[in-house]
Amino acid sequence: MGRIRGWQRRHWRDRSKAERVELQTLGTWYFTTWFFSFAWLALPLLSAVENRPGPLLVGGLLMLAGAVQCAEANRRTRPVLDHYLGRAVLPPRALYPAGALLAFNLALDLVLAVLGGADAVTVRLCMGAALLPFGMLYGLVVPIRSFLRHSALLAVLLMAVFGWAEPDAAGILMIGVLTAFATCFSLFACRCSAWNLAVLWEAERAGEVEARLAVAEERLRFGRDLHDVMGRNLAVIALKSELAVQLARRGRPEAVEQMIEVQRIAQDSQREVRAVVRGYREADLGIELAGAQGVLRAAGIACEVSGEAGGLPPEVQSALGWVVRESTTNVLRHGDAGRCSVALRISGERVVLTVENDGAGSCVPESGGGSGLTGLRERLRGVDGTLEAGFVGAGVFRVVAEVPLSGKAAVREVTS
Known part of the structure; x- marks a missing residue:
């Protein structure tokens, strides 16, 4: 020690x-x-x-x-x-x-x-x-x-x-x-x-140690996502490039078509990597709620989850799932919380997610590049949602995300 x-x-x-x-x-x-x-x-x-x-x-x-x-x-x-x-x-x-x-x-x-x-x-x-x-x-x-x-x-x-x-x-x-x-x-x-x-x-x-394990698990998940996106595409690019070289050596015009295909796959890969880095892949809200409760309890933080994610549109679940994941990670990494509550409810035509903890300093750090409050607001804007975060009492930090049920059909891609 x-x-x-x-x-x-x-x-x-x-x-x-x-x-x-x-x-x-x-x-x-x-x-x-x-x-x-x-x-x-x-x-x-x-x-x-x-x-x-x-x-x-x-x-x-x-x-x-x-x-x-x-x-x-x-x-x-x-x-x-x-x-x-x-x-x-x-x-x-x-x-x-x-x-x-x-x-x-x-x-x-x-x-x-x-x-x-x-x-x-x-x-x-x-x-x-x-x-x-x-x-x-x-x-x-x-x-x-x-x-x-x-x-x-x-x-x-x-x-x-x-x-x-x-x-x-x-x-x-x-x-x-x-x-x-x-x-x-x-x-x-x-x-x-x-x-x-x-x-x-x-x-x-x-x-x-639990917090570091949670961060390490998140990094492994990101690595798996990146491998899933790039592994197959890079293999196809390598094969088509080799085929284009062989065709070009023989003077075959099909070499141009193969290189055009390589260019298309490379562009698709670039977009997919950008989506992974900015966290725009689908996240299941139900899984995220259960995972947040398990990780926080393992770290000695009393966690109460209320509300059901079933029946919500996929794009709404994905956006709110990222709010749960980011908020949970930052409670572990930046705070000194003893209690955390996650509440999901439907208010009119909007879904409201509230994450509240009593750890002073457990706010999500403001940073660009798709992380922290900036990244969460960027994701929620893709489904016409809003995010509010701040202290509501002595050492109590609250994150409130609202997403309309009739939001956009998919999360919009944000170019870098």
Whole structure:
């Protein structure tokens, strides 16, 4: 999985779902680190520390070291997440500064307890505030069993040391509870969120693969159409040209007729290739509707199709079939849709096809040469149809094609 480049400079609407969730998760982790430091360290110390030089000095150092620890945790959060998601390898000593700050904060907390500079509850809360920033990082780096084993050893060590400083059963039990809370919080709040992110990225990669497969299938279809058009004609041209050469060498006047036939076939081939390139071959609307539903659902996009294509004139089905195909392809390639609806209905003497999706940016790009909105409008003009496309709400894009039932009998060829 490649790391996202330039994510800081991109607008929220330009991000994929996975990028949005990841950014929100990182922001929550950043906030959580400072929240616990403020609620469990700063507030208790400001209200409970003894007004003596020793406790005041230790308390001030604790608050300063806690702020530095939070800043270091925030600095290492993204590299640790990238390591967990397999985007980058975390250097072996990357967490050494965070570990040293944890040890320093715990030592200051122990000194505060020995000096009697604050009540037992405040001392324990300060210890918990020191454990959480490091636990949130360490829980993503090592396996779960190792994390639980190391947390249990740390809990026993802290209970023994602080129990020596303040031999109180309730206080020792509180140390164990706070260590268990920090362990569980790091696993359930952070590691579970990271696991959900990994699953979401995997699903998004699968969707991208489906989109690429859909594009590749469209290219194969185009290649087959081109082969069907040109294969036979080129074979006939080659045979007739060879025959004309043989007749010309013998001085036979039939050579001219053969070359005239070669010229006619070449001109027909040129027109047929032009029709294939511009997509003017017949497209079955029923097949296109079923194919669009299958491809979108395979890509993880909920697709609802309503209406029947049976009974419509062939030229109407062909024109609207291309609208369905182009719109579906662009939902896969350009959008971030979670839902797409395709509705076909008859309104008076006109057939109305509506394709709507909730993927911001999934509009068909304007481009010439028979692609995008330009190409669709060109096809619909061939049957006296119209096309409207644009955003109709926050992130909702709609394509509406209307074709008269009494339209022209065939799609007109458009010369280049």
